[in-house]
Amino acid sequence: MVAHVLRLRLALLIGGLRGPRRTVVRLVLAIAVLVVAAGAAIVGLLAVRGTALSPAIIVVGGSVLLIGASLAPAMGGIDDQLSPRSFSVFGTSPRAVAWSTMLASFISIPIAILIAIAIVVAGNGIAAGAPPFVAAICAIGGVVTFVFMARTSMLLGALWRSHRSRELSRIFVLLALVIVVPAAIFLASLDWGGEVPPAFAEAAEIASITPFGAVWAVPFAVASDSSLTALCIVIAIVTLALCAFVWDVAVGYAMRTVDKPVSVRERAGMGWFSVFPRTQTGVVAARSMIYWFRDRRYVANMVVVPIAAVAASLPLLIAGVPLGIVLLLPVPIMALFFGWIAHNDVAYDSTAVWMHVVSGVRGLADRLGRLVPIIVVAVPILAIAIPVSIAFYGRWAFAPALVGVSANLFLAGLGLSSISSVAAPYAVSRPGDSPFQQPQRTGSGIGAQTLVLLGAIVCSIPSIMLAVTALTDDITKANAAMWMGIGVGTLVFGAGLAIGAILFDRRGMQIMEFAETS
Structure with missing residues (x-):
């Protein structure tokens, strides 16, 4: 053999x-x-x-x-030219095939x-x-x-x-x-x-x-x-x-x-639905991935976040803030906006939200599935932006603090957005309209936007304070800022998902009414 x-x-x-x-x-x-x-x-x-x-x-x-x-x-x-499975028709023992192909x-x-x-x-x-x-x-x-x-x-x-x-x-x-x-x-x-x-x-x-x-x-x-x-x-x-x-x-x-036989047509047509597990959360996540990457309203949001983060930091440079500190700020700002961006996600569904309501999708599955595209987009961007900022700042010992603050803002924003998008949705441009078109509506939704932004910042105050201490006084506080940020962010994220899930289960009729009238 x-x-x-x-x-x-x-x-x-x-x-x-x-x-x-x-x-x-x-x-x-x-x-x-x-x-x-x-x-x-x-x-x-x-x-x-x-x-x-x-x-x-x-x-x-x-x-x-x-x-x-x-x-x-x-x-x-x-592709494996000596795939062990190709030897199964010869009646050879798996162990003999395993070690023969390994030696080859x-x-x-x-x-x-x-x-x-x-x-x-x-x-x-x-x-x-x-x-x-x-x-x-x-x-x-x-x-x-x-x-x-x-x-x-x-x-x-x-x-x-x-x-x-x-x-x-x-x-x-x-x-x-x-x-x-x-x-x-x-x-x-x-x-x-x-x-x-x-x-x-x-x-x-x-x-x-x-x-x-x-x-x-x-x-x-x-x-x-x-x-x-x-x-x-x-x-x-x-x-x-x-x-x-x-x-x-x-x-x-x-x-x-x-292998379970799968037709070429079925395999080619499933898209994101073939990637995620066949559960309620997986189906919601797959559907969310599709419209996040095809709906220009979402694409515009993703493009605007990094630009807004950089633009918000430039006035500080003009005001005389040291360049090293200014280069650190876009990352937390991006993390904050990425967490905030889902605060009105149900409204972007328009009338399509009826599929979630009438099919009996659990609130937790809806809340968690909708956050998957944001996580898929935000985590790589933040993972690249953090080392870039630290490299320009020139002190890698501060990296844990930046990770902690960013994680806190991002996770807290996602948790609060999970509540806001169910409890206080407001009208947005309809599918196919310009992402910058402002629809006529009775309420502006400024309250929900502001509460999510301020709430994420308030929840991040402990990690921000530790990060400031690490930046100005004691660099050993950087690790404490990281663990504080991850811990508090995770708690707020979990609590937000739980509350948002309960609200989604109880407010199904109100959500349908909003979708039909907004």
């Missing part, structure tokens, strides 16, 4: 160069990009060999590599490139004072862990591939932006003057005791006689064993099950 799979792997590897010209060109370009990237990594590792930068760069870089291996294949929909996975150009990098990593460990045997074993362990994670991710991705859609891919892209962009900004803002920046050293220390960084940290921990050596070794061994176990179980499951 093993020999047969290995021959098949070699045939597939060579056959990749015999396909259509376009496919061959893409394959060659991809290999060239990998080689160039690997060459740059090897040159960089050789340049820092024997320096204090080497352990931190290897641990953090290795952690990122393993995180990518565990997520990218499933997120990117990479090492015969690939990307893994060959990774092995070359691992050799250099082992050399850096030896230069740092680690025993050659330990450095070599850990380099091999890192490569094997990478292959296990990548193969498992690829297999699990194939199991739910029939349920993937273009919308889900968009969410994955947003998640990648949330992770990659802040990390890139953080690294670019550090002072790389030959010594390890304190923030980067702390990140490396944290990564060394995670399943993704432990295997890379062991040689350097042994060389420095660190107190974390035993912990890193245990985590690395347990991670590898757990990866092997998950792979074995996943292959067995894949070979014993078949």
Whole structure:
């Protein structure tokens, strides 16, 4: 079995160069990009060999590599040429297929490139004072862990591939932006003057005791006689064993099950409804996602929020407020407006809200489902804006405080908006009208708007005060501001959802009357 799979792997590897010209060109370009990237990594590792930068760069870089291996294949929909499920028709035992295909996975150009990098990593460990045997074993362990994670991710991705859609891919892209962009900004803002920046050293220390960084940290921990050596070794061994176990179980499951047949027409037409679970909350969230990204009234709101946040900060700069502080303000203002933007969401439904009322949708499902699009839009924007602001401000120790204040304003605004949109909706432009058209109405709705804005600010006062203290006096208050903001924001968010759900259940007739008359 093993020999047969290995021959098949070699045939597939060579056959990749015999396909259509376009496919061959893409394959060659991809290999060239990998080689160039690997060459740059090897040159960089050789340049820092024997320096204090080497352990931190290897641990953090290795952690990122393993995180990518565990997520990218499933997120990117990479096809597995040696999918274990394709062997199920031959009557071979799942365990034999699992380990034969796993062994064949090492015969690939990307893994060959990774092995070359691992050799250099082992050399850096030896230069740092680690025993050659330990450095070599850990380099091999890192490569094997990478292959296990990548193969498992690829297999699990194939199991739910029939349920993937273009919308889900968009969410994955947003998640990648949330992770990659802040990390890139953080690294670019550090002072790389030959010594390890304190923030980067702390990140490396944290990564060394995670399943993704432990295997890379062991040689350097042994060389420095660190107190974390035993912990890193245990985590690395347990991670590898757990990866092997998950792979074995996943292959067995894949070979014993078949996909539920789904027609191409059904798969293509479900859109966001194929992404979210088939529950009341999931259906409301899917419907909300559709009109948030297609209705120009919502699109206008999303575009206006960042512009308004920047515009509100400019007068302070003219008034003489230091530039560093002014650059911090747009993020909390955006968080406040993103939380406030849903305060009249029911009114934007117009008469379509009858579907929620007459179908017996629970209040909690309606309240929570309507907030999903705002969360999907706001979280990536804030996650990118926070490190950008901190990078310009120049003091990363203040980042937790900015996170806390922003989370407090955003979550509190969402919670209060969940109440306001049911208790005090007011007329807005109808679907298809200009988002800037003001309809004739008896009430202006200014009271609801003002209460939500002021309420979110009032609920955020504790975290704001701690953040101001961290900014002007004691930077150690930054962590307290973060936890205070997240805690208070979560409480207000939960309370707002509960109250809004009760009001929605009790005010169904009033909501229908409002939709028909506004």
